[in-house]
Amino acid sequence: MSSDQHHHEESFIQKYIFSVDHKTIGLQYGITSLLFLLFGFGLMMVMRWQLAYPETPVPIVGWLLGETGILLPEIYNSLGAMHGTIMIFLGVVPLAVGAFGNYMVPLQIGAPDMAFPRLNAASYWSYFIGGVIMLSSFFMPEGAARSGWTSYPPLSIFESGQTIWLIGMVFLITSSLLGSMNIIVTIVQLRAPGLSWWRLPLFVWTQFVTSFLLVLAFPPLEAAAILQLMDRVAHTSFFLPSGLVYAGATVDVAGSGSPLLWQHLFWFLAHPEVYVLILPAMGIVGEVLANNTRKPLWGYSSMVYASVFLGFMSFIVWAHHMFLTGMGTAMSAFFQTTTMIISIPSVVILTSFFISLWGGRIRFNTPMLFALSFLPMFGIGGLTGLPLGIGASDIHLHDTYYVIGHFHYVVAPGTIFALFAGIYYWFPKITGRKMSEALGKLHFWPSLIFMNGIFMPMFIQGLAGVSRRMYDGGEIYAHAQDVLQWNEFMSISAFLLGAAQVPFIINILISIFNGEKADRNPWQATTIEWSAPSPPVPHLNFEGDVEVYRGPYEYSVPDAETDFLPQTEK
Amino acid sequence: MSDNDQAHIQEHIKVYLTVFGALAVLTVVTVLASYLDVSSTEAIFLALAIATVKASLVAGYFMHLITERQTIIYILCLTFFFFLVCMFLPLITHTDHTAL
Amino acid sequence: MQIPYTIEERPETGLNNSKLGIWVFLASEVMLFGGxxxxxxxxxxxxPEGDFAYWGSKLNVPLATLNTLVLISSSVTVIMSWASLKLKDFEKYKLYMGLTLLCATIFLVIKYFEYTSKFHHGYYPSSSNFMxxxxxxxxxxxxxxxGGMIVMTYFWLPAGNKLWHTDPEHFTNRIEIAGLYWHFVDLVWIFLFPILYLL
Structure with a gap:
């Protein structure tokens, strides 16, 4: 790039829409994914209305569902499938990796931008197109996909709406691949002078491992998506066995395929995907904890090793989702063992976080509250996963509400709380203004209470044997009768959780314009991004050259003048 | 560019042409080998062995992997391991079902 | 703004950004084809026993052998075009890159005839799992x-290769990266050929 381009004025479109600046792209990712999170949450609230008050007209949005305003079973299935898809592939991953990864990784390693700025923009726009395709599927004559976010064949081969889902997924996968390639190269190549691997903040480490998971685990799902597309469009039978009967007639295909092939390829991605969701969240929590306890993270290097090991192991545990497919005992035993092993690094990380709190002078500001509540919430999510990882207990719990409770504890009050912590923590860096503490606490406490109000009763229902994905919530089953009353409780908690997000939205909108002004380091933090101006210089980030002299968390160093020593100060 | 580099590239070009010859020969060999009267296991082994040799030639010389940096070698080793895991998947399913 | 290590190598890794980037991309491609x-x-x-061999025998081995040779040749020409740039011989580069594109076109034309003859005989993807x-x-x-042809055509045409006249090293670098991708496509075919046509 020649030097005269450096000075030329950018048009509005270059600056805000087709920008190649990682900060603009990060913000685009952030805004889009937050809107998708809200939308996915809205889908779930409509479903929860049906579960609490079966076959009564849905208020407010009922007119969208047809004349009666009652949620019909096929639309219930669509909402379920799309809730999962949107929350994972359009909400949490783009927010954690696209938004935070894009915005913060170059800043935290002292780089002017990502290694490939244009590829970065391509990644966002590919995500955007994928999102538009997914949303538009609601308005297609076929309707949105209704085979669950896992899209198990043979159902997914015959149900309508799946083709458009697969095409949308191809765009989303492409976006993730481009984005994570970029993050890997950026971290390896663009670290500022002096920033050795062992001086990287935990967040950068977790983004690095996450990117490897995305690069290596997503392509097999892309392969599986292509095969499923062939099954639907070209009438092949990759996933259809011979002599399959559907709707009372034998299906006329060549046969000798297997639905198991899909499950293997799908979970080969989707288990590492779980760690894609949780690792960046752990990184954010690490940053916020170290800053607000004013002491170094306890066991930094063991947490790094644990993250890497977690990433590695996540590739060889996938079949614990498949204990009920008639797998042999040898294979079940193998995958049970690896699943038990993978819980060790998670426990190492969680324990290190808890020990990090010991003896700290904790500042209970909003980011810290969210980060602190991540610890027990993720703990519950993780520990309830153990019975699912053991074949014998999984036979009872498989596909019940217990599973829903388990993974929502990991992702909703776990990952999403950590992402909230990140938003409150880095907001001053991005906008130059702090968010309101009062509104922040008004956001945090109800969110924490109602999250538990939604997901805790799911364990009760699940242990009683109530299956997931049922339109009537299990009303027709005798074994569900004793626990059905929880449905209304959970649904009301969900609606109140929705209301609890209002202070958050107001807080963002008000603070952008009227928040308390923040200087470049409002939290007295040590990592490199805080030595850049708030907001950072467009296209350059830092005013001068960055040089790094110390590790990431030098808080309360004995004999130092201040209780924090920034990485960039001698 | 110095004369030394020029000579270096000329050396490389000779290697490329040799590798090209080897690949062409191996292509013919693998086709001929498929007409041999051997069991299917042996045929699979033979065909994959030849393909692996050809692939190594392409990766090693055309893609310069034999002189490539450590970082790339590490990434490829990691990828190869997960590739093996991926290939392991149909095999375990198969043995699982036949053993039952 | 200049991104560091776009062309020159980072001393610590000995790599520039695009070299590392293309290898990470190829790693993901390995997993795509791996799946x-x-x-x-x-x-x-x-x-069923012998099913794949039965359907495999419907394929045209001589044409596929020819196609293998065509693709290997294109791999050689693409690396020769890079070597020509290293030797500062731009005309030779254009010749070899043109030959690469020609080989790629021949490959696709042969593939087209293979496909149409399959359809002509009534063999479709839905005929059997092998097909x-x-x-x-x-x-x-x-x-x-x-995809590779689109990129290489761009570098062959004046619009793409004008970079050679302002920043030859950067342009040579781009050709090397495009070449790595092209060799990978060749490498995939080296495995596809025996498993589909010969076994």
């Missing part, structure tokens, strides 16, 4: 050929 190869093995093990995986694998490989 499909594993599907191939899965279906082959699940198929399904055959069309999927070769079709995806064909898409990779087309």
């Amino acid at each position: 499909l190869f594993s599907a191939y093995v899965f279906l082959r093990l699940a198929a 399904a995986i055959y069309f999927t694998l070769t079709g995806l490989h064909g898409l990779h050929i087309i």
Whole structure:
């Protein structure tokens, strides 16, 4: 790039829409994914209305569902499938990796931008197109996909709406691949002078491992998506066995395929995907904890090793989702063992976080509250996963509400709380203004209470044997009768959780314009991004050259003048 | 560019042409080998062995992997391991079902 | 703004950004084809005895052998075009790059005749699992050929190769990266050829 381009004025479109600046792209990712999170949450609230008050007209949005305003079973299935898809592939991953990864990784390693700025923009726009395709599927004559976010064949081969889902997924996968390639190269190549691997903040480490998971685990799902597309469009039978009967007639295909092939390829991605969701969240929590306890993270290097090991192991545990497919005992035993092993690094990380709190002078500001509540919430999510990882207990719990409770504890009050912590923590860096503490606490406490109000009763229902994905919530089953009353409780908690997000939205909108002004380091933090101006210089980030002299968390160093020593100060 | 580099590239070009010859020969060999009267296991082994040799030639010389940096070698080793895991998947399913 | 290590190498890794980037991308491609190869093995093990060999015998081995040779030749010409740039011989570069594109076109034309003759005989992806995986694998490989051709055509035409006159090293670097991708496409075919046509 020649030097005269450096000075030329950018048009509005270059600056805000087709920008190649990682900060603009990060913000685009952030805004889009937050809107998708809200939308996915809205889908779930409509479903929860049906579960609490079966076959009564849905208020407010009922007119969208047809004349009666009652949620019909096929639309219930669509909402379920799309809730999962949107929350994972359009909400949490783009927010954690696209938004935070894009915005913060170059800043935290002292780089002017990502290694490939244009590829970065391509990644966002590919995500955007994928999102538009997914949303538009609601308005297609076929309707949105209704085979669950896992899209198990043979159902997914015959149900309508799946083709458009697969095409949308191809765009989303492409976006993730481009984005994570970029993050890997950026971290390896663009670290500022002096920033050795062992001086990287935990967040950068977790983004690095996450990117490897995305690069290596997503392509097999892309392969599986292509095969499923062939099954639907070209009438092949990759996933259809011979002599399959559907709707009372034998299906006329060549046969000798297997639905198991899909499950293997799908979970080969989707288990590492779980760690894609949780690792960046752990990184954010690490940053916020170290800053607000004013002491170094306890066991930094063991947490790094644990993250890497977690990433590695996540590739060889996938079949614990498949204990009920008639797998042999040898294979079940193998995958049970690896699943038990993978819980060790998670426990190492969680324990290190808890020990990090010991003896700290904790500042209970909003980011810290969210980060602190991540610890027990993720703990519950993780520990309830153990019975699912053991074949014998999984036979009872498989596909019940217990599973829903388990993974929502990991992702909703776990990952999403950590992402909230990140938003409150880095907001001053991005906008130059702090968010309101009062509104922040008004956001945090109800969110924490109602999250538990939604997901805790799911364990009760699940242990009683109530299956997931049922339109009537299990009303027709005798074994569900004793626990059905929880449905209304959970649904009301969900609606109140929705209301609890209002202070958050107001807080963002008000603070952008009227928040308390923040200087470049409002939290007295040590990592490199805080030595850049708030907001950072467009296209350059830092005013001068960055040089790094110390590790990431030098808080309360004995004999130092201040209780924090920034990485960039001698 | 110095004369030394020029000579270096000329050396490389000779290697490329040799590798090209080897690949062409191996292509013919693998086709001929498929007409041999051997069991299917042996045929699979033979065909994959030849393909692996050809692939190594392409990766090693055309893609310069034999002189490539450590970082790339590490990434490829990691990828190869997960590739093996991926290939392991149909095999375990198969043995699982036949053993039952 | 200048991104560090776009052209020159980072001393610590000995790599520039695009070299590392293309290898990470190729790693993901290995896993993409890995998923499909594993599907191939899965279906082959699940198929009735001799089913894959029976359907495989419907394919045209001489044409595929010719195609293999064409693709290997294109791999050599693409690396020769890079070597020509290293030797500062721009005219030779254009010749070799043109030859690469020609080879790629020949490959696709032969593939087209193969496909149409299959359709002509009534063999479609839905005919059997072998035909399904055959069309999927070769079709995806064909898409990779087309993708590579688009990029290389751009570098061949004046619009793409004007960078040579302002920043020759950067341009040489781009050709090397495009070449790495092209060799990978060749490498995939080296495995596709025996498993689909010969076994």
